Amino acid sequence: MLNRSEPSDRSGAVALLKEFIAEKGYTPGDRLPSERELIKQLEIKRNTLRKALDTLEREGVIWRHVGKGTFIAGQDDTIDLSMMSEIGHQITPVKMMRARQCIEAVVAREAAINASRQAIKKIAEIKERAKQASSWAEYEAQDDLFHYAIAEATDNILLLALFDQLAKVRRAVAVNTVIRESERPPENHNSFTEHDRIFAAIEARDPKAAHDAMWQHVASVSARLFGEV
Incomplete structure (x- = not known):
């Protein structure tokens, strides 16, 4: 019971x-x-x-x-996790980010076209929770949910499945060596502004702006974490 x-x-x-x-x-x-x-x-x-x-x-x-x-x-519904782990060990973090850039930019574009009001509200709520995160771990969890909510907003189950498999590979890539200089993201953390820009484009139903904002966001994250785009 x-x-x-x-x-x-x-x-x-x-x-x-x-x-x-x-x-x-x-x-x-x-x-x-x-x-x-x-x-x-x-x-x-x-x-x-x-x-x-x-x-x-x-x-x-x-x-x-x-x-x-x-x-x-x-x-x-899911790819074998061992396969995801194997891919994660064969791909460099920078190449993984390039794959994210290509796929997530298109996902953001489709979200701008197809997102329901409920989906847009969900993205907004997660975006704000990320800003209030009290630790990097909490922020990263909300960041994951933010990107997932955008994929969900495409209303395209195949795109969502592709995004989900990409996320599994991303989690398998070792990025824990990144050194954080603070306990939580600072108030002027670049990703906050970048998330705002992505959300604004989706809310405005502007596919090109959503695509470009996500492309630039992933490139910016890659540059901050790995020094490359």
Whole structure:
């Protein structure tokens, strides 16, 4: 039986949600109940639920489609993680960033064309949470969600899947050697302004501006981290 006590952290909520999925017998392709229904059944707060769903999505347990719902992922929905790790060991960080630049610029362009109001609101909320991050780890988690939300906003499941596999390779590339000079991003962190520019272009339904803003953002991040574009 499910533990109905409110989980004290994200890991507890993730475990509760996984237990719920197993107990209800959900299988690949099945759609989960709405957030409102999950909050009622699991007896947890909305923010706690959303963080748990974000984690399961990153783990490949579920996938979400704006306007359609949250679904259980199948074995064919993700590429073998060992393959991602192998690619990650064969590609340099700079080449990985070049791949990001090519793919994410197009993703941003499509988001500007297809994003729903709900998707645009979600991007805006994540963008602001990134600015409030109290640590680099928290910022990077919100940054990941920001880019994922843009891919989700394309309303194109194939583009979302391609983006997700790119993200797996990115996580497999060793970039932990980057030295941070502060505990959290400074208020004038360049990515904040770059995220604002990307969001403004998507909100304005300007595909070219969204493409160019994302292209420049990824190039800027690459230059800051690795000294190359």
